[in-house]
Amino acid sequence: MTVTLDPTDWLILAELQRDGRVPFTELGRRVSLSASAVTERVRRLEAEGVITGYRADVDLAKAGFAxxxxxxxxxxxxxxxxxxxxxxxxxxxxxxxxxxxxxxxxxxxxxxxxxxxxxxxxxxxxxxxxxxxxxxxxxxxxxxxxxxxxxxx
Amino acid sequence: MTVTLDPTDWLILAELQRDGRVPFTELGRRVSLSASAVTERVRRLEAEGVITGYRADVDLAKAGFAxxxxxxxxxxxxxxxxxxxxxxxxxxxxxxxxxxxxxxxxxxxxxxxxxxxxxxxxxxxxxxxxxxxxxxxxxxxxxxxxxxxxxxx
DNA sequence: GGTTTGGCCGGTAATTCGCCGGTATATTCG
DNA sequence: CGAATATACCGGCGAATTACCGGCCAAACC
Structure with missing residues (x-):
């Protein structure tokens, strides 16, 4: 059920929660890893269900929901x-x-x-x-x- | 303050809230628009502040927060x-x-x-x-x- | 000590992104 | 009413990114 995550995984999760569209090459730079390594980790996090998806955040007020x-x-x-x-x-x-x-x-x-x-x-x-x-x-x-x-x- | 959004904009917002990483070419297919047109609209939504960002969703239980x-x-x-x-x-x-x-x-x-x-x-x-x-x-x-x-x- | 496993790296082809000009329709203004 | 402008869309191009591959290295295991 629970997945064990190392500090690099937590860094990746933090970055992806801040900017879910950051390119893997840039993400790798931020967590001191190559693009392919970071891709592998993200794919694993997705497959294990830790990352359930990516969403655009909408400003409700701007969209008319006051x-x-x-x-x-x-x-x-x-x-x-x-x-x-x-x-x-x-x-x-x-x-x-x-x-x-x-x-x-x-x-x-x-x-x-x-x-x-x-x-x-x-x-x-x-x-x-x-x-x-x-x-x-x-x-x-x-x-x-x-x-x-x-x-x- | 409030931004006027046409039905296509709402479709785009719905898709991006469901899958914030969908490529623009696929997004264009889903809303019956070319990739460049959909890119333009998304950029406008971002610039106007309707879309405030993109985030990865994390399964808290899987991440150890029971x-x-x-x-x-x-x-x-x-x-x-x-x-x-x-x-x-x-x-x-x-x-x-x-x-x-x-x-x-x-x-x-x-x-x-x-x-x-x-x-x-x-x-x-x-x-x-x-x-x-x-x-x-x-x-x-x-x-x-x-x-x-x-x-x- | 040899083998296996897991994780990372670098290279390459395919895809996508970002930007460009061109076109058609709607709007504004003379 | 007609011309000029504005808006939105399309297609194409180069640059960047992605997906996928084999190879490398270190730790774990037998």
Missing amino acids: VLAVVRLKYPGSRHEPLHRLLGERSEILECLRTTGDDCYTLKVAATSMPHLERLVDELAGFGSTTTSIVYSQTLPYRGPGLRNATPS | VLAVVRLKYPGSRHEPLHRLLGERSEILECLRTTGDDCYTLKVAATSMPHLERLVDELAGFGSTTTSIVYSQTLPYRGPGLRNATPS
């Missing part, structure tokens, strides 16, 4: 398929974490306006009671989930 | 610099949203173990009262923040 919100959902039932179906349909739901505690789900949603957010929350409220917080600002903007520059301590 | 948690932080003071400094130092803090409501900050943190998480929460508790929930599972895994396939409605 409102970002955290919605906590207290979901009384045990049938989760309808909620999962909604997640697949509503691309405004950016993230969905199922957690311990009183609020079973923590969602991050993007909306173009307050009425838009209201509709989204209403849809979610069909599943259970919701607690919605508007996001003022997001620190570590658009780093996405991941690690930046450290090994597990 | 525990994912949501920590809500009630921060009584108004001096936010110390917290922001901590965010920059502790790369286990994956995401930090400042929100309305009783809990000023909502953080997503990764830890290698429960003792590790305990230490992180203790550090955060130095700023205010915390509410921690362990993440069972993450739906929409590794799509990262962003949009998938829809235009703002």
Whole structure:
């Protein structure tokens, strides 16, 4: 399950999380390795599932989604398929974490306006009671989930 | 501030969020455009700040971070610099949203173990009262923040 | 001590990138 | 209304990068 990673692997991961499109030749330069060696390592990380993919980060506000919100959902039932179906349909739901505690789900949603957010929350409220917080600002903007520059301590 | 995007731009954004390393020639094929035209559009999206970068997605569990948690932080003071400094130092803090409501900050943190998480929460508790929930599972895994396939409605 | 294994290097062919001018359509302005 | 400009697209070219290959070296293993 867990993959053993040496310090060079962590360097590679940090670089690729900072710039997922850096050429292998430049990446090799940064981690003091040849292009072919670094390619081999990246391919191995991909094959082992440590790197699951590469994504472009989008500035949601610039793209027209002015409102970002955290919605906590207290979901009384045990049938989760309808909620999962909604997640697949509503691309405004950016993230969905199922957690311990009183609020079973923590969602991050993007909306173009307050009425838009209201509709989204209403849809979610069909599943259970919701607690919605508007996001003022997001620190570590658009780093996405991941690690930046450290090994597990 | 807001950039106007036509349907082709949305297609490009969706593709790049799904696979940020797709070659421009293949990307052009998928959105029915020539490689040079699609390159021009992507460069424009980058220059306008709609695309803020490209990141590799890492499977945290495979990388040794077995525990994912949501920590809500009630921060009584108004001096936010110390917290922001901590965010920059502790790369286990994956995401930090400042929100309305009783809990000023909502953080997503990764830890290698429960003792590790305990230490992180203790550090955060130095700023205010915390509410921690362990993440069972993450739906929409590794799509990262962003949009998938829809235009703002 | 010989063999095997794993990781790295360098070279080469194929692909892709970055940049160029040229063209067609839409827009603006005289 | 017609001409000039602007915008977006296309194709092609050289440079850079990628993918793939065999060979090398050191550590591990028998």
